[in-house]
Amino acid sequence: MELKVEYVSIDSIEPYKNNARNHGDKDVQAIKRSIEEFGFNDPIGVWNDQIVEGHGRLLAAKELGMKTVPVIRLDEMTDEQRKAYALAHNKTAELSEWDLDTLASELQDISTIDMSEFGFDIPELEEAGAEIIEDEAPEVPEEARAKLGDMYQLGEHRLICGDCTDINVLDTLMGG
Secondary structure, eight states, X not given: OOOOEEXXXXXXXXXXXXXXOOOOHHHHHHHHHHHHHHOSOSOEEEETTEEEEOHHHHHHHHHTTOSEEEEEEOTTSOHHHHHHHHHHHHHHHHHOOOOHHHHHHHXXXXXXXXXXXXXXXXXXXXXXXXXXXXXXXXXXXXXOSSOXXXXXXXXTEEEEOSOTTOHHHHHHHTTO
């Protein structure tokens, strides 16, 4: 069987009334942020226009005001297969475990996307024993090299060590 993604009206599919997974607000917000950041890359699985898997994605799509959502049709399944697949689909995701050190390393390489919006938290990883490698700050010398009144020429710019609220410092900087 070849999967075919199609876009349907959000109102044309309905949640399964016996869905065994609960989606709390935190979960839905994370799914919503994922859709906003990365797009709707995981179609909802439907069987005769009833959701088999993807209830959280539907809730997030509704909150986002989407009118259509991507779906894959699972209509060739029997009713028993549909029920079994819905449970297996959710359970198998729970069975895998994170490699915490690799996860921590990957998270540290992501600097422009707030991964806490998707449920990731560095302190949680530290508590779980992951090795968090942080850039080391240079040691602070006991005595500062720059002294009050020192001026540095940085190309065409000047930098002065001083109190910017002191008019005399500003006069010196301006050459006055």
